[in-house]
Amino acid sequence: MSASAPITQDVMTLPRKMPEGPINLVGLTRDAMRDVLIAHGTPEKQAKMRVGQIWQWIYQWGVRDFDSMTNLSKGYRAELAEKFVIEVPEVVTRQESEDGTRKYLVRIAGGHEVEVVYIPEEGRGTLCVSSQVGCTLTCSFCHTGTQKLVRNLTAAEIIGQVMVARDDLDEWPETGTRTDDVRLLSNIVLMGMGEPLYNFENVRDAMKIAMDPEGIQLSRRRITLSTSGVVPEIHRTAAEIGCQLAVSFHATTDEVRNKLVPINKRWNIEELLDALRAYPKVSNSERITFEYVMLKGVNDSDEDAHRLVELIKGIPAKINLIPFNEWPGSPYERSSNNRIRAFADIVYNAGYASPVRKPRGEDIMAACGQLKSATERARKSRKQIEAEAGMGG
Secondary structure, eight states: OOTTSOSSOGGGBSOOSOOSSSEEOTTOOHHHHHHHHHHTTOOHHHHHHHHHHHHIIIIISOOOOGGGOTTSOHHHHHHHHHHEEOOOOEEEEEEEOTTSOEEEEEEOGGGOEEEEEEEEETTEEEEEOOOEESOSSOOTTOSGGGSOOOEEOOHHHHHHHHHHHHHHTTOOOOTTSOOOSSOSSOEEEEOSSSOGGGSHHHHHHHHHHHHOTTTTOOOGGGEEEEESOOHHHHHHHHHHTOOEEEEEOOOSSHHHHHHHSGGGGTSOHHHHHHHHHHHHHHHTOSOEEEEEEEBTTTTOSHHHHHHHHHHTTTSOEEEEEEEOOOOTTOSOOBOOHHHHHHHHHHHHHTTOBOOBOOOOSGGGTOSTTOOOOHHHHHHHHHHHHHHHTTOOO
8 A cells, every 4th residue: 555545445435425315314413414404405594403403312312213303393304204214224133142242233235244242341331333344454363354344334334333232222211311320331442343543534423423412422531442553543533533542552573563463564563652652642531552462472472561561651551451362263372361461460560550351252253353244254154165065166
């Protein structure tokens, strides 16, 4: 990829234009919703007020039909129903792990499918959201990365994942009431399928909807975007979203990181760390989370731990150590518990929080790095079966 190539891969975002027929209001920013209402007959003087009313119905109370929007006149509701829809992705399958983790396979425009994971914790819960169908990064330890990138998700398809999960959790408040302080879905992590910073505008617009005080009302501190290191977009994330940042780091030398996270060949460790040093100041973020998957004999030595501590010196940070979640055909093994503990102790003794992430949802392939759409898994299985039977072309 040349240095002048665009960073955001918006060429792959579909639909590329408004479809014929009713327009989906989900995923539109307030300004975009105002424009589309005016273009379809809402008087300009009323448009801001109408956006506020419709916005609350959709994002605060989870209403999907215009007829239920009782503070709008019957005539206006009928007009809206003719010209617009309120649509979220379709849930194809829902699985629940023994530990309570839920995994949804959802279908989006074009028949594509992505996976969304809800992880319950005491007094809270985290939704792991996808930003692309497949992934372009081919990180060698990640099952999701073995699926080719099909396209970027639209803002509607990203915020729609949050709405689908709130449906399943029955977490929309009663019409006319405010959201309770205690939430089942209290946090969003952009750690599902795809690289969020290769789909910047759609991710930004979806997260602004999630943070809007008249809707889902999540604080920016409860949203974490995980990137593999798209350096030019890190500053934009600080300035335009301001959420928490996590970095898929996973190695302490360029030689190893080039293999594990190939984007490192474009923006190496030094360039990435320079961008990260500025992030907390710009975004008012407390600290950067460094994600570090523990791979036996690859990146888990005491030397790696000491190098990691030296590299991140001066960056407010915590290190999430992730026991590798094995998947069929994976070229790596999980580090032993003793090795992970020894690594964690070195990092902790240097003054950094070093929690070891407890694998969740492994029994339903919902753990970190395991996400992959069912259609893609089935397609690969058929190819493998044909190859083994000598049927391959």
